[in-house]
Amino acid sequence: MSQERLYQEMAQSVIAGLPDRARALAGEALAAGIEPIDAIEEGFKPGMDTVGEAFACGEAFIPDLMMSGEALKAAIATLEPELMARRQQRQVSGKVVIGTVQGDIHEIGKTLVATMLAANGFEVHDLGVDVSPAAFLDAVRQFEPDVVGLSALLTTTLLNQEAVITTLKEAGLRDRVKVIVGGVPASPEWAQEIGANAYAENATDAVRVVKELTASK
Amino acid sequence: MRTALNAGRVLIADGATGTMLQGEGLPVGLPGEAWVLERPDVIVKLHRAYLDAGSDLILTTTFGGTRPRLARARLDDRVPEINRRAAELAREAVQGKAYAGREAGPFVGGDVGPTGEMMSPLGKLTYQAAVDLFAEQIGALAEGGVDCIWIETMSALEEARAAIEAARQVTDLPLFCTFSFDTHGRTGMGLSPSQAAAAVAELGVDATGANCGHAPEEVLDFLPAMSAAAHGLTLIAKPNAGIPRMVGRQAVYDAGPERMAALARQYVELGATIVGTCCGSSPAHIAAIAAEIKLR
Numbered sequence: 001m002s003q004e005r006l007y008q009e010m011a012q013s014v015i016a017g018l019p020d021r022a023r024a025l026a027g028e029a030l031a032a033g034i035e036p037i038d039a040i041e042e043g044f045k046p047g048m049d050t051v052g053e054a055f056a057c058g059e060a061f062i063p064d065l066m067m068s069g070e071a072l073k074a075a076i077a078t079l080e081p082e083l084m085a086r087r088q089q090r091q092v093s094g095k096v097v098i099g100t101v102q103g104d105i106h107e108i109g110k111t112l113v114a115t116m117l118a119a120n121g122f123e124v125h126d127l128g129v130d131v132s133p134a135a136f137l138d139a140v141r142q143f144e145p146d147v148v149g150l151s152a153l154l155t156t157t158l159l160n161q162e163a164v165i166t167t168l169k170e171a172g173l174r175d176r177v178k179v180i181v182g183g184v185p186a187s188p189e190w191a192q193e194i195g196a197n198a199y200a201e202n203a204t205d206a207v208r209v210v211k212e213l214t215a216s217k
Numbered sequence: 218m219r220t221a222l223n224a225g226r227v228l229i230a231d232g233a234t235g236t237m238l239q240g241e242g243l244p245v246g247l248p249g250e251a252w253v254l255e256r257p258d259v260i261v262k263l264h265r266a267y268l269d270a271g272s273d274l275i276l277t278t279t280f281g282g283t284r285p286r287l288a289r290a291r292l293d294d295r296v297p298e299i300n301r302r303a304a305e306l307a308r309e310a311v312q313g314k315a316y317a318g319r320e321a322g323p324f325v326g327g328d329v330g331p332t333g334e335m336m337s338p339l340g341k342l343t344y345q346a347a348v349d350l351f352a353e354q355i356g357a358l359a360e361g362g363v364d365c366i367w368i369e370t371m372s373a374l375e376e377a378r379a380a381i382e383a384a385r386q387v388t389d390l391p392l393f394c395t396f397s398f399d400t401h402g403r404t405g406m407g408l409s410p411s412q413a414a415a416a417v418a419e420l421g422v423d424a425t426g427a428n429c430g431h432a433p434e435e436v437l438d439f440l441p442a443m444s445a446a447a448h449g450l451t452l453i454a455k456p457n458a459g460i461p462r463m464v465g466r467q468a469v470y471d472a473g474p475e476r477m478a479a480l481a482r483q484y485v486e487l488g489a490t491i492v493g494t495c496c497g498s499s500p501a502h503i504a505a506i507a508a509e510i511k512l513r
Contacts, residue, residue: 058401060407061403061404061405061407062406063407064407102246104246105289105333108335108405155236155463155468155497156236156245156468157245159245159466162466185462185468187462189463
């Protein structure tokens with residue numbers, strides 16, 4: 001198979017959400033002498049971009065994004081040892097701490113954002129759900145992220161996004177990070193109102209916004 | 218209840234619970250189910266507020282009443298008790314003398330919401346485990362005396378199937394199953410209104426429809442699709458009172474009582490015979506809907 005053809009098959013394995021196929025193709029790539037970093041960036045990752053776009057416009061849904069994420073992870077896991085052996089690395093695009101705010105247990109949206117950011121080379125620390133402002137603060141101190149992502153699905157817990165920002169300000173750490181907010185009741189106006197840096201509408205939008213926020217590093 | 222359903226009478230359901238309880242002091246982050254135990258007086262008071270506004274069918278305060286949801290509030294050791302008690306409180310509410318003269322009901326629906334866990338293979342919850350979780354809740358609701366089981370806000374078809382199977386294992390009560398079409402006209406898991414309706418019709422539910430979701434206007438498209446896919450089933454419309462927007466620190470849902478009443482009239486024209494409201498609504502919305510529907 002030509003290299004070009006192999007890249008297309010890799011992308012397709014991610015689009016179709018087939019982890020075993022992705023794993024097998026990753027092995028084939030190595031056997032064919034393709035650089036593991038190229039296999040990721042030219043082959044598998046473009047498939048994830050395609051699914052991300054489809055998700056953003058309602059042609060793909062949560063299960064599609066999740067299975068594609070699994071396929072991409074499987075490919076990267078297969079390629080990782082060779083990446084390490086060759087002292088290559090995916091460029092770490094930035095560090096992100098993400099979580100659903102206190103009182104809120106909705107996790108799917110947040111998890112999708114984490115998946116898409118990781119797929120795009122970000123180092124993501126997912127704190128889970130019902131995360132207190134103090135826990136966000138601890139994570140900022142521990143991981144020194146570039147971006148903090150706050151998810152809230154309820155109008156009533158949305159206020160806790162502001163609580164996190166206030167906590168960061170009081171600790172003198174607000175300026176060390178960019179804060180991005182998301183979730184159904186959030187909006188660009190809301191982000192502005194509470195002094196967040198940005199709002200993202202969905203996982204695909206979040207990647208675009210986080211890339212913009214970290215570009216000026 | 219079956220008589221009312223078979224006669225095709227239009228029944229007015231109820232509206233939002235969480236935000237209304239928060240208005241009475243329920244702390245953010247504490248589920249309403251906690252107050253089934255701690256503040257039953259407030260639960261009954263809210264039920265009565267909807268009944269007074271015109272609800273013919275009220276839902277038990279058990280949307281988050283499955284074990285995994287209650288575990289988050291460390292109430293998972295009291296799953297059957299909470300569900301049974303919530304049903305008893307709703308029963309107590311409908312037995313008020315003020316409602317005795319009604320033509321139909323008022324009825325109590327056992328509210329069954331999602332477990333909050335993703336079903337395998339995407340997540341860790343197996344089908345059988347899901348069936349067991351729902352059976353535990355539904356059995357207790359039936360014991361508590363509900364008139365029907367209302368599985369709502371479903372997104373994943375597998376989860377809805379598990380809830381329906383569980384219900385059929387433990388009770389013969391009428392069974393409703395509604396879905397939240399909140400993502401480009403489908404559920405978040407990609408299920409379309411017609412797919413959902415066809416699937417649950419085959420499983421023998423008595424009623425299906427749309428609840429929660431995105432904009433209530435979208436339900437005008439969902440109802441015909443569901444009706445076509447599920448011939449003969451009772452149709453339900455219980456959408457949000459619009460789309461939420463933050464105005465300062467307050468959430469405002471942009472469809473007021475008049476708008477929801479006008480939409481309710483259209484839902485009924487499209488064949489819905491159970492109409493209510495979901496997030497962002499209050500007894501005022503139900504009162505407007507009841508007034509509009511009773512004009513027929």
